Structure formats: structure tokens, C-alpha cells
Amino acid sequence: MNLTLFDLDGTLIPVDSDHAFGTFMVDVGWADKAVWGAKNDHFFAQYNAGTLDLPSYVEFATSAWRGRPLDEALAMRERFMAEVMKPALRPEAVALVEQHRAAGDLIALVTATNEFVTTPIAEAFGIEHLIAVQLQRDGEGRYTGGIRGIPSFREGKIARVDDWLRGLGAQWRDFERVTFYSDSTNDLPLLERVSHPVATNPSPTLALIAAERRWPQLHLFA
Numbered sequence: 001m002n003l004t005l006f007d008l009d010g011t012l013i014p015v016d017s018d019h020a021f022g023t024f025m026v027d028v029g030w031a032d033k034a035v036w037g038a039k040n041d042h043f044f045a046q047y048n049a050g051t052l053d054l055p056s057y058v059e060f061a062t063s064a065w066r067g068r069p070l071d072e073a074l075a076m077r078e079r080f081m082a083e084v085m086k087p088a089l090r091p092e093a094v095a096l097v098e099q100h101r102a103a104g105d106l107i108a109l110v111t112a113t114n115e116f117v118t119t120p121i122a123e124a125f126g127i128e129h130l131i132a133v134q135l136q137r138d139g140e141g142r143y144t145g146g147i148r149g150i151p152s153f154r155e156g157k158i159a160r161v162d163d164w165l166r167g168l169g170a171q172w173r174d175f176e177r178v179t180f181y182s183d184s185t186n187d188l189p190l191l192e193r194v195s196h197p198v199a200t201n202p203s204p205t206l207a208l209i210a211a212e213r214r215w216p217q218l219h220l221f222a
Contacts, residue, residue, distance in 0.1 A: 003175040004100040005161065005190070006127070008111040008118060010183035011200045012097070013088040014221045017121060018061060018113040019044040020088075024080045025064035036064065048203070050186060054153050058114060058133060059145040066143035073116075081120050089124055092220045096181075097125050106168075106175070110161060112153040112186065116143070131160045157190045181218070185209070 009016040022040035025031040031040075039060060046052040065073045100107055108129035109122045115132040122130040133153065136146035152160040165171060172178060172193075179196040180187070185206050191197040199210035200218045210217050 001175060002100075002103065002105045002177040002179065003172075004105040004107050005110050005178070005180040005194070006097070006107070007180070007182035007184065007187055007200075008109055008121065009113060010203075011181050012093045012109075012125065012220075013085070013121070014090065014201070015084075015088050016044060016047075016113075017085065017117050019047075020084055021080055021117045022061055022064065024076075024084055028076065028079070030068075030076070031064040047186070052186075054112070054133070054151055055147055058135070058147055058151075062114070062116070062135065062143055062145050066145060070141075077116070077120065080117075081124070085121055085124065090221060094125065096220065097127065100179075101126070105179075106170075108161070108164065110152055110157050110180075110190070112151065112157075129164065131157070131164055154186055155189045157187065158193050161190070182206075191215070 006012055009018065019040060022031070023037070026033045026037040031037065043052065043057045043060065065076065097107065107127055108131055109118070109125070109127045110131045111118055112133060114135055115130065116135060118130060118132045131152050133151045134148040136144045136148040138144055150156045150159045177196055178194040179198060180190050180194040181198045181200040182191055183201045183206065184203055197215045198218050199206050199215050201220055202210055202217055207217060
């Protein structure tokens with residue numbers, strides 16, 4: 001059996017779901033555009049530059065919705081899926097996932113975006129295994145703005161994949177081929193760990209690295 005791992009933002013979808021959810025929070029009036037929206041853009045620029053302080057970002061990003069009743073937040077997430085994410089599910093990306101599923105691969109979505117935002121996106125792709133940033137909750141089940149456990153970000157993606165495989169009673173060496181699709185240099189640790197890295201819709205920097213290392217490059221979105 002082969003193992004196939006997918007990054008999400010910029011890889012399987014042509015947008016960043018974390019940043020897009022923040023923009024949606026502004027659009028629906030749950031966050032202020034002038035201050036909150038500008039800070040959302042600033043954090044996104046830090047992510048693209050490889051300088052993001054993830055705990056600070058998660059505390060900020062969840063602040064727009066975590067203080068509201070959970071049923072309201074979930075209903076707004078459904079609107080986000082219908083209005084923003086469903087149009088971003090491109091047939092080329094769906095076909096790529098289906099290709100690996102038809103081949104019998106074990107598939108996981110490995111993303112630095114939090115589980116609240118990405119759970120319905122993984123479901124829309126039909127991907128059973130989601131490895132996302134886990135959000136901390138208090139004793140009453142309310143989101144605190146903190147991160148639970150190791151975040152699936154940079155080197156943390158390797159640790160989280162390790163933990164997930166152990167939970168399945170598996171190890172890396174059990175698979176004939178391990179493929180990882182990603183667009184970002186933030187994912188270099190995991191790209192370097194797998195047997196078959198694929199620079200997918202790569203950033204200019206990742207495209208240069210991929211060319212130097214003769215990694216295949218895939219452009220899903222023209």
C-alpha cells in the first residue's frame with residue numbers, strides 16, 4: 001500500500017482557507033474590517049514569508065467566533081462552506097484525490113489550518129483522515145484560543161503524521177511509496193521526509209527548490 005498526504009491551502013484549493021474564513025468573518029460583520037481585517041492580512045503575509053507565530057495567529061483567528069454560542073459558529077461555518085469553499089473545490093483537485101483513492105492509497109489531509117475550519121473541507125473532498133491544528137477547549141467545551149498538542153505546522157507535520165500512523169498501528173516503512181503534495185516552503189520538512197515530494201502550485205521559492213532537487217511540479221490551477 002502507498003501513503004498519500006495532501007497539504008490543503010494553495011495545494012488542493014486555490015485559496016487559503018484560514019485567511020478566507022477571517023475575511024468571511026469581516027464580511028458577515030463578526031469582525032471589524034479596519035483593524036481586525038488588516039491584522040488578518042498581516043498574519044497571512046507573515047505565513048507566506050515563513051515568519052508566522054502560529055499560537056498568536058490561532059488566538060487571533062479564533063477570536064472572531066469562539067465567544068459566540070457554538071451552534072451559531074457552526075451555522076456560520078456552513079455558510080462559509082457554501083459561499084466560499086464549495087466554489088473553491090476545483091475538479092482537478094477532486095480528481096487528484098480520487099486517483100489516489102482508486103489506487104487504494106491511505107490518504108490524509110495534513111494542514112496548518114485549524115480543525116474547526118478544515119473539518120468540513122476534508123469531508124467535502126471525501127478525505128477521512130484529517131491532521132489539522134487542534135484547538136484547546138475548557139472544561140465546558142468552549143474554545144479558548146489555544147492550541148492543543150503539537151501543531152501540524154512545519155516540523156510539527158512530521159510529528160503529527162508519526163502519531164497518526166502509530167494510532168493506526170503503522171509506520172513510515174510499511175508503505176512502498178509516500179507522496180506529499182504541497183505548495184509552500186513552510187512544508188519543506190515534510191517534503192524532505194517523504195519518498196515522493198510533489199511541489200503543487202508551488203510558490204516561487206518552492207518552485208526553485210523543486211527545480212534544483214528535481215522534484216516533480218504539478219500545476220492544478222491555471
